[in-house]
Amino acid sequence: MARPRIVIVGAGFAGYHCARKLARLARGAADIMLLNPTDYFLYLPLLPEVAASGLEPRRIAVSIPATIGGGVRLVLGKATGVDLDRRRVQYTDPEDGTGELRYDRLVLALGSVNKLLPIPGVAEHAHGFRGIFEALYLRDHVTRQVELADATDDREERAARLTFVVVGAGYTGTEVAAHGALFTRDLLMRHPRLADDAVRWMLLDVSDRVLPELDMRLSRTADRVLRERDVDVRMGTSVKEATHDGVYLTDGSFVPTRTLAWCVGVRPDPLVADLGLMTNKGRLVVDEYLNVPGRPEVFACGDAAAVPDLTRPGEITAMTAQHAQRQGKLAAHNVAASYGVGLQRAYKHHDLGFVVDLGGVQAAADPFGIPLGGPVAKAVTAGYHLLAMPGNRVRTAADWALNSVLQRETVQLGLVRAPEVPLDTALPQGERIR
Numbered sequence: 001m002a003r004p005r006i007v008i009v010g011a012g013f014a015g016y017h018c019a020r021k022l023a024r025l026a027r028g029a030a031d032i033m034l035l036n037p038t039d040y041f042l043y044l045p046l047l048p049e050v051a052a053s054g055l056e057p058r059r060i061a062v063s064i065p066a067t068i069g070g071g072v073r074l075v076l077g078k079a080t081g082v083d084l085d086r087r088r089v090q091y092t093d094p095e096d097g098t099g100e101l102r103y104d105r106l107v108l109a110l111g112s113v114n115k116l117l118p119i120p121g122v123a124e125h126a127h128g129f130r131g132i133f134e135a136l137y138l139r140d141h142v143t144r145q146v147e148l149a150d151a152t153d154d155r156e157e158r159a160a161r162l163t164f165v166v167v168g169a170g171y172t173g174t175e176v177a178a179h180g181a182l183f184t185r186d187l188l189m190r191h192p193r194l195a196d197d198a199v200r201w202m203l204l205d206v207s208d209r210v211l212p213e214l215d216m217r218l219s220r221t222a223d224r225v226l227r228e229r230d231v232d233v234r235m236g237t238s239v240k241e242a243t244h245d246g247v248y249l250t251d252g253s254f255v256p257t258r259t260l261a262w263c264v265g266v267r268p269d270p271l272v273a274d275l276g277l278m279t280n281k282g283r284l285v286v287d288e289y290l291n292v293p294g295r296p297e298v299f300a301c302g303d304a305a306a307v308p309d310l311t312r313p314g315e316i317t318a319m320t321a322q323h324a325q326r327q328g329k330l331a332a333h334n335v336a337a338s339y340g341v342g343l344q345r346a347y348k349h350h351d352l353g354f355v356v357d358l359g360g361v362q363a364a365a366d367p368f369g370i371p372l373g374g375p376v377a378k379a380v381t382a383g384y385h386l387l388a389m390p391g392n393r394v395r396t397a398a399d400w401a402l403n404s405v406l407q408r409e410t411v412q413l414g415l416v417r418a419p420e421v422p423l424d425t426a427l428p429q430g431e432r433i434r
Helices: 013-026 044-051 132-151 155-161 171-188 216-228 271-276 321-337 374-389 394-403
Strands: 007-011 031-036 039-040 061-063 072-076 077-082 088-092 100-101 105-108 113-114 161-167 200-205 233-237 239-242 246-249 254-255 259-264 265-270 283-285 295-300 355-357 363-365
Touching: 007 013, 007 100, 013 072, 013 216, 013 321, 044 171, 044 246, 044 355, 044 374, 077 233, 077 271, 100 161, 105 321, 132 155, 132 171, 161 254, 171 200, 171 216, 171 233, 171 355, 216 233, 216 363, 246 265, 254 374, 265 271, 295 321, 355 374, 363 374, 374 394
Parallel strands: 007 031, 007 105, 031 072, 105 295, 161 200, 161 259, 200 233
Antiparallel strands: 039 061, 077 088, 088 100, 113 265, 239 246, 246 254, 355 363
16 A cells, blocks of 8 residues: 655644654654745744844754654645645745645644734834744844934934834734843943933733733733833724834824834734635634544644634634644644544643743743743743753753843844835745745
């Protein structure tokens, strides 16, 4: 009999961990193919540290060939379509070539892209925060704005360049604002001409509090740290219109700025809508075994899948890395079970707690429901990330140790320009194929 072929589309938290576990379960008895635009797994939770020049991008880009294990073939490319009847996945490779992968089992771990809202000017003037390109762009952009502010004698232009607006007070936006405030504080130390100028970070959200999805105690901790760093936290407020010179807010005010970071959330990869399958809130409907109804050979997990939350009947699991990683592993288990290796298991997961890194020695965490703040939460957060990362742990820990005694490096490299990171990118994690 021909060896079964298993194709996994996407190497985010769900796809990467699915491939790793399948490699161990299959033990060479199946051809496993992992289709992804890049040759690395991106550890997204530490992306704000890259944007604030706290970590080098390679620290959070874990090599797939070096860590995935034997038995998995990496195919570089972006999925462009799926022929469910012929069991084929079409893709475009890094050099604009096209290809097709046949499968016996398919795992769709497509991930998510920036969430867009119909607000005038946002698509043209805002930048998302889903990948290394966007983090590098923001790092260079913030550095450049401080340097350009130093170069001008126009007070109004200075104020605009030293104003940074972040929209979205969830995990990402809160961490970007918290790390950003420390980053610009270090930048200004190198520009004595700006000693009398105030740097202004703004964090906006339509919700009534920071980190609305977390426990109120964690929300209060994050809010306090942000305000201590002079971040202008405005809840119940968002952007009404964005222009080149600034943003109009829903409270009627105008804020002159050259920086608009868009962290309002994510939406499933657009390919989900093209599959012709049932969706829920834009996510692919699956059962508790991560199987697509009517397609026993197709599984889906992570942000692109509407997985029933058995701990909250009637709801679907949240789009978090914690769920994606565990669903990826379960998808691997159930794919193997479909070939008679073990028994299928339903997805049922209780959150073990959350961590929010606020930069410096500050963090907010609630491991096993115990709310923590300050240096203790920081230690828990660092430990969690080091355990969760599938590679680069020693180098990341070394960078953190050096950062505690050395000054932050604050040079702009000019590797990524604004046209290369449009807000409406349709690639998972904001990445380009080339």
